Amino acid sequence: MFAQARCSRFSSASSAFSSWAGADGAPRSSASPSLASDYCRRLILAPELEDKLEPPPSNLEIDVGGEPLILRAPGRSERLRIRPAREVKVPPLIGFSDKSQRARILHALANHELQATELFAWAVLAFPETPVAFRRGLIQILAEEQKHLNLYRERLATHDLEFGDLGVTGHFWNQLDAMSTPMAFLCAMGLTFENANLDFAGEYAEAAIAAEDPETARALAIVHEDEERHVRFAYRWMQRFKNDDESVLEAYERTIQFPLCTARARGKTFDRDSRVRAGLDDEFIDALEAATALRPSGVPR
Numbered sequence: 009m010f011a012q013a014r015c016s017r018f019s020s021a022s023s024a025f026s027s028w029a030g031a032d033g034a035p036r037s038s039a040s041p042s043l044a045s046d047y048c049r050r051l052i053l054a055p056e057l058e059d060k061l062e063p064p065p066s067n068l069e070i071d072v073g074g075e076p077l078i079l080r081a082p083g084r085s086e087r088l089r090i091r092p093a094r095e096v097k098v099p100p101l102i103g104f105s106d107k108s109q110r111a112r113i114l115h116a117l118a119n120h121e122l123q124a125t126e127l128f129a130w131a132v133l134a135f136p137e138t139p140v141a142f143r144r145g146l147i148q149i150l151a152e153e154q155k156h157l158n159l160y161r162e163r164l165a166t167h168d169l170e171f172g173d174l175g176v177t178g179h180f181w182n183q184l185d186a187m188s189t190p191m192a193f194l195c196a197m198g199l200t201f202e203n204a205n206l207d208f209a210g211e212y213a214e215a216a217i218a219a220e221d222p223e224t225a226r227a228l229a230i231v232h233e234d235e236e237r238h239v240r241f242a243y244r245w246m247q248r249f250k251n252d253d254e255s256v257l258e259a260y261e262r263t264i265q266f267p268l269c270t271a272r273a274r275g276k277t278f279d280r281d282s283r284v285r286a287g288l289d290d291e292f293i294d295a296l297e298a299a300t301a302l303r304p305s306g307v308p309r
């Protein structure tokens with residue numbers, strides 16, 4: 009249905025930010041925007057974290073019509089500037105037992121939440137032709153990603169670290185070309201990254217319990233529970249957008265772009281029950297379970 013998004017307006021963060029900000033670069037108004045497109049543009053382009061964490065106002069109106077706006081990068085202060093992956097080393101899961109390594113892992117998880125927040129806002133701007141209910145759902149998920157980021161920020165504070173103290177990568181933003189249509193966005197973000205987090209969050213929660221850090225385990229359990237709903241959202245809308253004569257798995261496989269694939273949509277462990285609760289069909293779950301989990305480098309987990 010939305011196989012080809014019309015990407016008629018491409019914009020760099022700096023040029024689009026300048027149209028939102030005043031001549032001196034300062035925001036025109038600190039009042040919360042009441043139109044979804046204004047709110048999302050401001051969230052993505054704002055350089056400071058506190059602006060990105062401003063929750064969507066309850067009276068936010070979803071735009072009707074309008075042209076797609078494809079932002080190529082978020083606005084970021086120097087502290088949160090996206091760095092090449094080689095400059096940001098994240099300890100493996102086994103490091104969770106050590107408090108200082110755990111802090112570095114939590115920082116990386118917080119970075120994932122920041123990018124998810126920005127990219128759900130990005131999709132609202134990129135796909136104005138989608139149903140209002142779809143974009144309202146994107147905004148609801150965005151608010152939960154903000155909540156997750158705050159949960160991890162709280163955990164970082166107890167580990168003597170503040171978000172931004174360490175470098176951050178553009179792990180999700182780097183996959184922007186794989187998200188050029190509503191279906192592609194759902195496949196990459198919902199059915200790959202968030203799908204894999206159904207395993208990762210569980211693995212980290214277990215590691216937190218083993219490390220006798222129940223507060224971190226509790227934060228991860230909240231993220232895990234929310235993520236099931238986010239995966240459900242992606243699956244439900246894939247059912248709406250796909251062709252009638254194909255399954256969701258077939259639609260996923262013709263849409264997802266390498267190197268993203270089922271092998272990147274799961275962890276080393278496989279939480280089948282989570283996928284069942286997320287409403288995925290048996291064919292999709294079986295394909296995930298049969299896949300060999302791969303790291304972003306292509307090496308098996």
Ligand SMILES: [Fe+2]
Pocket residue numbers: 121124152153156231
């Ligand atoms: Fe999240």
Ligand SMILES: [Fe+2]
Pocket residue numbers: 124153202234235238
């Ligand atoms: Fe999520």
